[in-house]
Amino acid sequence: MAVKSGTEPAVASHIFDWDFVFGHANYWLFIVLMMTGLYIVVARGNLVKKIVGLNIFQVAVFMLYISIGKVTGGTAPIFPLDMKVDPTVVYSNPLPHVLILTAIVVGIATTSLGLALIVRIKEAFDTIEEDELLLIERKLTAADNREHGPAMGGRA
Amino acid sequence: MATAEVEHTARTLADHLPVLQILVPFVAAPLIVLFGNRALAWPLAFIASAIAFVISCLLLAQVIDGGFISYAIGGWAPPLGIEYRVDATNALLLFLISGISTVALPYAFTSIRSEVPKRNHTLFYACYMLCFTGLLGVVITGDAFNVFVFLEISSLSTYVLVAQGAGRDKRALTAAYDYLIMGTIGATFFVIGLGMLYMSTGTLNMADLADRIADQGGNRTIRAAFAFIVVGMGLKVALMPLHLWLPNAYTFAPSAVTVFLAATSTKAAVYVLLRFMFSVYQPPFVFEVNTLYFIFIPFALLAMFVASFVAVFQSDFKRMLAYSSIAQIGYMLLGIAMLNTSGLTATVVHMFNHGITKGVLFMGVGALVLRAGSSFYDSIAGLGRRMPLTGAAIVVGGLSLIGVPGTAGFVSKWMLVQAAFENGFWWIAILVVLSSLLAVAYVWRVFEVIYLKEPAADAPRGDPPLPMLIPMLILAGACLWFGIDTQLTIGAAHTAAESLLEGSFGMAPSAAAVTETLGH
Numbered sequence: 001m002a003v004k005s006g007t008e009p010a011v012a013s014h015i016f017d018w019d020f021v022f023g024h025a026n027y028w029l030f031i032v033l034m035m036t037g038l039y040i041v042v043a044r045g046n047l048v049k050k051i052v053g054l055n056i057f058q059v060a061v062f063m064l065y066i067s068i069g070k071v072t073g074g075t076a077p078i079f080p081l082d083m084k085v086d087p088t089v090v091y092s093n094p095l096p097h098v099l100i101l102t103a104i105v106v107g108i109a110t111t112s113l114g115l116a117l118i119v120r121i122k123e124a125f126d127t128i129e130e131d132e133l134l135l136i137e138r139k140l141t142a143a144d145n146r147e148h149g150p151a152m153g154g155r156a
Numbered sequence: 157m158a159t160a161e162v163e164h165t166a167r168t169l170a171d172h173l174p175v176l177q178i179l180v181p182f183v184a185a186p187l188i189v190l191f192g193n194r195a196l197a198w199p200l201a202f203i204a205s206a207i208a209f210v211i212s213c214l215l216l217a218q219v220i221d222g223g224f225i226s227y228a229i230g231g232w233a234p235p236l237g238i239e240y241r242v243d244a245t246n247a248l249l250l251f252l253i254s255g256i257s258t259v260a261l262p263y264a265f266t267s268i269r270s271e272v273p274k275r276n277h278t279l280f281y282a283c284y285m286l287c288f289t290g291l292l293g294v295v296i297t298g299d300a301f302n303v304f305v306f307l308e309i310s311s312l313s314t315y316v317l318v319a320q321g322a323g324r325d326k327r328a329l330t331a332a333y334d335y336l337i338m339g340t341i342g343a344t345f346f347v348i349g350l351g352m353l354y355m356s357t358g359t360l361n362m363a364d365l366a367d368r369i370a371d372q373g374g375n376r377t378i379r380a381a382f383a384f385i386v387v388g389m390g391l392k393v394a395l396m397p398l399h400l401w402l403p404n405a406y407t408f409a410p411s412a413v414t415v416f417l418a419a420t421s422t423k424a425a426v427y428v429l430l431r432f433m434f435s436v437y438q439p440p441f442v443f444e445v446n447t448l449y450f451i452f453i454p455f456a457l458l459a460m461f462v463a464s465f466v467a468v469f470q471s472d473f474k475r476m477l478a479y480s481s482i483a484q485i486g487y488m489l490l491g492i493a494m495l496n497t498s499g500l501t502a503t504v505v506h507m508f509n510h511g512i513t514k515g516v517l518f519m520g521v522g523a524l525v526l527r528a529g530s531s532f533y534d535s536i537a538g539l540g541r542r543m544p545l546t547g548a549a550i551v552v553g554g555l556s557l558i559g560v561p562g563t564a565g566f567v568s569k570w571m572l573v574q575a576a577f578e579n580g581f582w583w584i585a586i587l588v589v590l591s592s593l594l595a596v597a598y599v600w601r602v603f604e605v606i607y608l609k610e611p612a613a614d615a616p617r618g619d620p621p622l623p624m625l626i627p628m629l630i631l632a633g634a635c636l637w638f639g640i641d642t643q644l645t646i647g648a649a650h651t652a653a654e655s656l657l658e659g660s661f662g663m664a665p666s667a668a669a670v671t672e673t674l675g676h
Binding site for chain 1: 301304305308312315316319322325326327329330332333336337340341343344347348351354355360471472530532533534535
């Protein structure tokens with residue numbers, strides 16, 4: 001390790017390296033958002049809320065990618081028209097943004113397909129609450145059991 | 157770059173085969189929608205699929221003895237541009253996917269007419285083509301982010317295809333919704349993993365990733381990325397504790413869709429797992445640093461036994477086969493975990509053999525459903541006698557599922573047992589045999605139901621129409637053919653296994669020089 005200069009406080013004496021913690025605020029937010037989204041998907045019974053949770057989960061990943069693209073002190077990656085690039089200018093990395101454009105499109109497709117399915121589920125089952133759906137499905141399975149079960153030892 | 161005089165090299169159509177493999181079905185999908193004509197939809201889909209099949213045969217012939225084809229999309233050189241890379245592993249998978257699709261389409265023509273409302277037919281074939289494109293793309297691409305894009309193309313269209321079963325049973329809708337939620341979580345985990353890889357290596361080309369990971373060794377970001385990728389793909393593969401979407405999706409999807417999905421989609425996901433474990437992360441990293449030995453073997457064994465056991469107690473033929481699929485995924489993962497040439501050969505061969513075996517069985521189910529209206533054991537009782545050829549195809553498929561000598565299933569299980577003995581894991585060999593006994597139990601129940609039970613007096617008579625019967629017989633024939641003549645499958649799988657175990661090929665020659673200066 002490098003010898004610490006006098007002006008810099010000794011990091012080891014603190015429990016947290018606050019510069020590190022605040023310097024990575026967007027990564028912490030990514031983790032919080034990601035876990036919030038995943039939690040909503042798992043814990044909520046309403047199908048639309050699940051889709052919202054899924055969206056938050058995906059948007060968190062967009063944030064991760066965009067954070068990766070940031071170069072400290074970097075400017076927008078737009079080259080001058082004459083293409084005479086000044087080698088001293090630092091540019092941010094545009095690639096993660098491009099990747100995320102694709103991921104956003106995928107996210108929209110997923111959301112719209114999910115919502116379309118919910119509309120069809122509402123038409124067919126007359127509910128979009130997961131516990132009620134499970135109840136209906138259990139009844140359907142029980143009906144299958146009654147109809148087809150006896151020949152096979154009572155289970156379907 | 158632009159200033160240097162570049163000698164123009166003429167390219168023939170043959171040089172563009174890797175991209176045509178994807179483009180032909182990809183262009184067919186919007187064409188089907190644009191024509192919007194029900195009569196044109198099926199022929200277009202079939203022609204595109206047949207062309208893709210021919211291309212995959214040509215590609216397989218080029219790489220079956222080793223080596224690889226590197227194709228730069230749009231002429232952008234690989235580490236920066238997107239690369240398509242065909243070697244023995246993915247050429248065999250391309251051959252399987254396009255072959256199954258070409259055989260399944262004539263089957264779908266009749267089957268879909270009886271199971272899906274007429275107004276959806278045109279869009280059904282468009283979705284089918286998109287799903288087909290996505291699966292081919294996942295397998296052929298050499299760019300990690302491109303895998304995600306194709307994965308989502310295939311997954312999104314798969315959810316739509318599964319939901320088409322709603323005409324027969326409305327539970328298809330909830331099955332599709334559950335699959336959408338779990339599939340998206342899986343894909344997002346995969347993307348998080350890719351993000352972490354990009355964070356620590358700055359590249360997305362698989363070969364380039366492999367070189368840079370080898371240089372860096374394992375830091376925590378790279379290891380976390382590995383965990384995210386394995387869990388994400390595990391969801392798509394239906395690795396035992398992550399399999400919950402599979403039984404309902406397979407049971408309630410239209411028969412033709414189940415045929416296509418069961419034979420191809422989980423296999424493509426297993427391929428991605430293989431590719432990342434062996435070509436991107438090197439074997440020593442995967443197995444010594446992360447001791448995947450102790451994670452994959454238990455889960456694979458769990459899948460083999462628990463899923464087979466559940467399958468024994470089903471009374472719906474289609475659902476039974478869905479559980480059996482989960483068990484068969486266990487064999488593939490077990491082959492990976494053996495980490496020797498025979499084990500990987502077993503995995504690759506089993507991907508192929510299980511694809512055709514499940515193809516013929518689900519086709520049999522579809523034929524029974526067409527005649528009897530459902531696939532519950534009591535409604536198909538005795539139908540093997542009334543539908544002799546369908547019954548025969550189901551018997552061949554069933555025997556192959558068990559792994560009886562002379563069928564395709566035997567070849568891959570034999571390789572797996574051999575791999576276990578090579579490692580000295582004799583107990584695993586015994587467990588493979590024991591779980592095959594469970595397969596005997598559930599397959600025998602089907603044989604008993606369709607042959608030994610008296611058919612009902614009003615039971616339907618006669619085999620399904622020819623468009624359904626011929627694909628079924630072709631696949632049944634393939635089950636027998638690849639059980640006896642193993643030159644193509646074992647040959648390609650062996651080449652694949654050896655190249656996977658060697659790790660990455662590295663970048664293509666021109667780019668390798670650049671990487672070399674950056675590396676060591």
